Amino acid sequence: MADYINKNILSQAYIHIESEVADDELQLEEFKAEIEKFARSRVDFFLSPDAPIEVTYEEGSLIARITVLGTIGLLLQGISNYKNFREGIQLIYSDAKRVTDYVISESVFMAGSRQQNVIRLEARVGVIGSVQKLINQLESIKNGANGRKLASDLVTKLIDSQKELDKLIDNLATDEDVALVKKGLLEIVDEYPETPEAPKNKFNDDAAVNSYRNQKKKLRIRLSA
Incomplete structure (x- = not known):
């Protein structure tokens, strides 16, 4: 379980879809491992390799929350060429939104869910x-x-x-x-x-x-x- 006390929720991808993956324990475990690996790679590239992620699931249809945790200061340290606070936050906001959009798209693709199987998708950008x-x-x-x-x-x-x-x-x-x-x-x-x-x-x-x-x-x- 991630430590929420000293970290902000920087972004979160919320996924609620109907998928056969949810009914097969082996497929579900493979899906979890792959989506966590995918999320980690995108967070490392766009935000920070030091920002922890937490992936949680609920039973039933496929419901997942992929949450990026960390501090604003940590992310600003990773941006070398921004003019001021405003520009830095704008860059981080764009990257945080991009990460959640990518994770959502990949999750739907990996689960093999078409539009009619999507119940709810949300790209949440947290404190950023x-x-x-x-x-x-x-x-x-x-x-x-x-x-x-x-x-x-x-x-x-x-x-x-x-x-x-x-x-x-x-x-x-x-x-x-x-x-x-x-x-x-x-x-x-x-x-x-x-x-x-x-x-x-x-x-x-x-x-x-x-x-x-x-x-x-x-x-x-x-x-x-």
């Missing part, structure tokens, strides 16, 4: 997906503050991003990852203008601007803590 989602939200606020959104709209988005941040921090397994993510996200918030620019032919009232500044300050304090 959560970090990428928050980066996108914060970047959207920055763009909005540069003449694309009213200050009142930005206030709502800032409040929502703080809620997403709290959920993300709660789901990170190590203090090192928490510090790393906060530092990277703070770099985005520090690019926000102190006074948001209103869209063309529109006006930001003083109350909305002050609320924007207050919510920006709250978010910055949360990321600096």
Whole structure:
């Protein structure tokens, strides 16, 4: 059993298919061994050879979860040519999604299941997906503050991003990852203008601007803590 305490779920392939493999113990054991070997090779290449994987099965129809565990810091260390935190996370997100897609496709192929035999397939991107989602939200606020959104709209988005941040921090397994993510996200918030620019032919009232500044300050304090 993998150690979930000090590792995040980086990605997970969920497979639920009807297959004759599930009814033959020998075929099922061969399937398990082959899919674990396949997953290991793809994780080694796209993510990290130091990222453990866990493969679990349920009885009945073929239900499997292939989970990649690890830390964000570990994966970032394996990327040598990224400009900043944002670019590094984008690369990891793309690779984590690619791994789960490959594992799902290979599992269906190995099990000999056609589309009509597929009950449910999911490519889950774990905490990497959560970090990428928050980066996108914060970047959207920055763009909005540069003449694309009213200050009142930005206030709502800032409040929502703080809620997403709290959920993300709660789901990170190590203090090192928490510090790393906060530092990277703070770099985005520090690019926000102190006074948001209103869209063309529109006006930001003083109350909305002050609320924007207050919510920006709250978010910055949360990321600096």
